[in-house]
Amino acid sequence: xxxxxxxxxxxxxxxxxxxxxxxxxxxxxxxxxxxxxxxxxxxxxxxxxxxxxxxxxxxxxxxxxxxxxxxxxxxxxxxxxxxxxxxxxxxxxxxxxxxxxxxxxxxxxxxxxxxxxxxxxxxxxxxxxxxxxxxxxxxxxxxxxxxxxxxxxxxxxxxxxxxxxxxxxxxxxxxxxxxxxxxxxxxxxxxxxxxxxxxxxxxxxxxxxxxxxxxxxxxxxxxxxxxxxxxxxxxxxxxxxxxxxxxxxxxxxxxxxxxxxxxxxxxxxxxxxxxxxxxxxxxxxxxxxxxxxxxxxxxxxxxxxxxxxxxxxxxx
Amino acid sequence: xxxxxxxxxxxxxxxxxxxxxxxxxxxxxxxxxxxxxxxxxxxxxxxxxxxxxxxxxxxxxxxxxxxxxxxxxxxxxxxxxxxxxxxxxxxxxxxxxxxxxxxxxxxxxxxxxxxxxxxxxxxxxxxxxxxxxxxxxxxxxxxxxxxxxxxxxxxxxxxxxxxxxxxxxxxxxxxxxxxxxxxxxxxxxxxxxxxxxxxxxxxxxxxxxxxxxxxxxxxxxxxxxxxxxxxxxxxxxxxxxxxxxxxxxxxxxxxxxxxxxxxxxxxxxxxxxxxxxxxxxxxxxxxxxxxxxxxxxxxxxxxxxxxxxxxxxxxxxxxxxxxxxxxxxxxxxxxxxxxxxxxxxxxxxxxxxxxxxxxxxxxxxxxxxxxxxxxxx
Ligand SMILES: Nc1ncnc2c1ncn2[C@@H]1O[C@H](COP(=O)(O)OP(=O)(O)O)[C@@H](O)[C@H]1O
Ligand SMILES: [Mg+2]
Numbered sequence: 001x002x003x004x005x006x007x008x009x010x011x012x013x014x015x016x017x018x019x020x021x022x023x024x025x026x027x028x029x030x031x032x033x034x035x036x037x038x039x040x041x042x043x044x045x046x047x048x049x050x051x052x053x054x055x056x057x058x059x060x061x062x063x064x065x066x067x068x069x070x071x072x073x074x075x076x077x078x079x080x081x082x083x084x085x086x087x088x089x090x091x092x093x094x095x096x097x098x099x100x101x102x103x104x105x106x107x108x109x110x111x112x113x114x115x116x117x118x119x120x121x122x123x124x125x126x127x128x129x130x131x132x133x134x135x136x137x138x139x140x141x142x143x144x145x146x147x148x149x150x151x152x153x154x155x156x157x158x159x160x161x162x163x164x165x166x167x168x169x170x171x172x173x174x175x176x177x178x179x180x181x182x183x184x185x186x187x188x189x190x191x192x193x194x195x196x197x198x199x200x201x202x203x204x205x206x207x208x209x210x211x212x213x214x215x216x217x218x219x220x221x222x223x224x225x226x227x228x229x230x231x232x233x234x235x236x237x238x239x240x241x242x243x244x245x246x247x248x249x250x251x252x253x254x255x256x257x258x259x260x261x262x263x264x265x266x267x268x269x270x271x272x273x274x275x276x277x278x279x280x281x282x283x284x285x286x287x288x289x290x291x292x293x294x295x296x297x298x299x300x301x302x303x304x305x306x307x308x309x310x311x312x313x314x315x316x
Numbered sequence: 317x318x319x320x321x322x323x324x325x326x327x328x329x330x331x332x333x334x335x336x337x338x339x340x341x342x343x344x345x346x347x348x349x350x351x352x353x354x355x356x357x358x359x360x361x362x363x364x365x366x367x368x369x370x371x372x373x374x375x376x377x378x379x380x381x382x383x384x385x386x387x388x389x390x391x392x393x394x395x396x397x398x399x400x401x402x403x404x405x406x407x408x409x410x411x412x413x414x415x416x417x418x419x420x421x422x423x424x425x426x427x428x429x430x431x432x433x434x435x436x437x438x439x440x441x442x443x444x445x446x447x448x449x450x451x452x453x454x455x456x457x458x459x460x461x462x463x464x465x466x467x468x469x470x471x472x473x474x475x476x477x478x479x480x481x482x483x484x485x486x487x488x489x490x491x492x493x494x495x496x497x498x499x500x501x502x503x504x505x506x507x508x509x510x511x512x513x514x515x516x517x518x519x520x521x522x523x524x525x526x527x528x529x530x531x532x533x534x535x536x537x538x539x540x541x542x543x544x545x546x547x548x549x550x551x552x553x554x555x556x557x558x559x560x561x562x563x564x565x566x567x568x569x570x571x572x573x574x575x576x577x578x579x580x581x582x583x584x585x586x587x588x589x590x591x592x593x594x595x596x597x598x599x600x601x602x603x604x605x606x607x608x609x610x611x612x613x614x615x616x617x618x619x620x621x622x623x624x625x626x627x628x629x630x631x632x633x634x635x636x637x638x639x640x641x642x643x644x645x646x647x648x649x650x651x652x653x654x655x656x657x658x659x660x661x662x663x664x665x666x667x668x669x670x671x672x673x674x675x676x677x678x679x680x681x682x683x684x685x686x687x688x689x690x691x692x693x
Contacts, residue, residue, distance in 0.1 A: 082534065096525070
């Protein structure tokens with residue numbers, strides 16, 4: 001099915017599709033992930049991220065299409081794929097009623113690590129998760145951030161070359177998220193390919209490559225910088241005023257406004273075909289009787305890019 | 317030689333069982349509780365009934381009659397009263413269950429070869445006890461009349477050996493529902509509970525927690541996962557069975573008359589069927605609650621109600637009789653009762669044995685295929 005065996009790619013996805021009855025959760029997806037990079041799979045809830053990752057890990061059979069992971073066909077040879085990947089599912093996959101050490105031993109055991117290597121990796125995982133002195137604690141008693149790092153440690157005890165992390169930072173505090181991303185960087189710089197899904201845009205900025213998935217379709221692919229260049233044809237401005245909702249409504253009727261979106265107390269407007277969009281916005285809002293506090297041209301953020309791409313997708 | 321990597325799952329399973337109060341309860345306390353409950357509360361033998369006697373005759377014959385009555389373990393002579401009026405309060409207060417009133421012409425009539433009458437009063441507030449007591453009295457009276465008859469004939473130079481000796485327990489407890497009979501049957505229930513419930517719960521729990529996904533992406537074979545998750549419960553059930561046998565022997569004097577290896581063979585065969593049933597349930601159920609309910613309905617209730625453990629199958633409506641033919645506990649009961657109580661060998665119950673084998677083969681077969689499919693995807 002997939003003839004290509006390109007050595008520089010860890011994951012090659014071709015025409016991957018999954019349907020559940022009449023519903024298409026993953027729709028004809030094509031992309032490649034380079035070895036050693038951090039690939040961010042980004043999309044809102046229900047976009048199809050987990051379904052894709054589960055197919056890539058050999059947990060779910062594709063309806064049509066296929067993928068190569070580490071050179072093995074996930075459809076035909078899932079056992080070989082399982083030997084070279086680490087997977088951390090969306091829920092922390094630890095046994096709450098076992099201690100930290102017992103969890104590590106169990107996962108080391110099922111990955112077939114021999115005794116001496118298991119001891120070595122156990123110390124490594126405890127150290128990495130910041131759980132020194134807590135090896136005997138019940139996993140149930142750990143906070144979310146710790147559990148998460150321990151789950152990552154357990155998923156990569158066997159040092160797989162490719163790691164799939166499904167929303168690893170869901171529901172934990174910002175400091176823990178930060179720490180977790182440090183671990184991801186460390187893995188990547190040691191040569192591991194990290195395939196991570198998230199719905200946090202700030203996390204996407206940390207990735208080498210991003211795939212944006214929406215309603216089961218891959219609607220954008222590239223590095224964060226490349227994606228931002230997609231908005232080069234538009235000028236984006238941040239507007240601060242007393243009445244942002246009315247202001248956005250007013251601007252939306254203008255032909256030169258592509259879209260508006262709220263950002264905290266301000267909002268962003270992307271415009272097209274104007275020399276001086278700042279002046280046009282100011283005069284339009286003044287005409288509507290809305291006082292403007294501040295207008296300033298800004299470089300597009302990933303969020304602007306995604307809002308733009310999703311709005312375009314919805315129009316179709 | 318294929319190396320199976322099942323140690324980590326088995327060790328983990330035992331660790332979890334040790335920490336899980338509910339699992340411990342199901343595995344250990346439920347069997348113990350049922351043993352005691354069945355042994356004592358369902359013990360249908362009625363013994364040591366309090367007896368009051370008003371002997372108006374006061375002859376050696378009447379004393380002989382009373383002594384004959386109370387020498388058995390069924391009656392204890394508590395009150396020898398001096399008037400008929402004293403009897404009613406004793407029965408009403410429950411101090412006595414049975415009262416005999418022996419009229420003053422008792423010995424005269426008997427010795428002259430005529431019919432003598434004894435008035436028997438039984439406390440009817442517990443109809444079960446009352447009817448059993450009535451049975452005992454009838455038997456004891458019969459016994460006594462026989463004795464008189466034999467004496468009477470011997471006096472006239474004739475010898476008569478009574479062809480039948482009557483065992484009251486058999487007569488008035490025709491289903492043999494005594495602790496001795498029920499304890500071997502307890503195997504069916506306890507093993508079903510332990511295997512079906514705990515197997516299905518332990519697998520569904522991994523699904524619920526999301527750890528099953530982790531096992532599925534590990535290099536473990538699906539068969540290694542299945543073996544690792546079932547062997548601990550097989551071992552525990554065998555231990556539970558052994559504990560029941562030891563307690564049955566210590567508390568209720570039930571000893572194994574037949575072959576112990578054959579008994580364990582039957583137990584293991586039956587357990588494998590239960591494991592298969594638990595695995596099938598775990599295929600279908602997505603939550604532990606659902607798995608628990610399905611396990612109870614599909615194993616505990618049928619093996620209690622339809623296996624002949626409590627209610628005789630022959631007195632069930634035909635629909636239930638038909639259903640009882642697919643309840644493995646029914647066949648298991650025949651096998652264990654044959655081995656433990658009768659001490660007979662395989663020729664007496666090979667058909668039941670084959671059924672147990674088929675049941676195990678079918679449930680394990682279907683559930684393994686289904687789990688393999690689920691696990692390898
Ligand atoms: N087993 C399933 N059966 C039916 N629908 C499913 C199944 N798994 C996922 N879906 C649906 O597929 C869509 C994508 O789900 P998922 O991949 O979990 O999204 P994400 O991980 O991006 O939040 C959702 O609408 C979800 O309801
Ligand atoms: Mg998801």
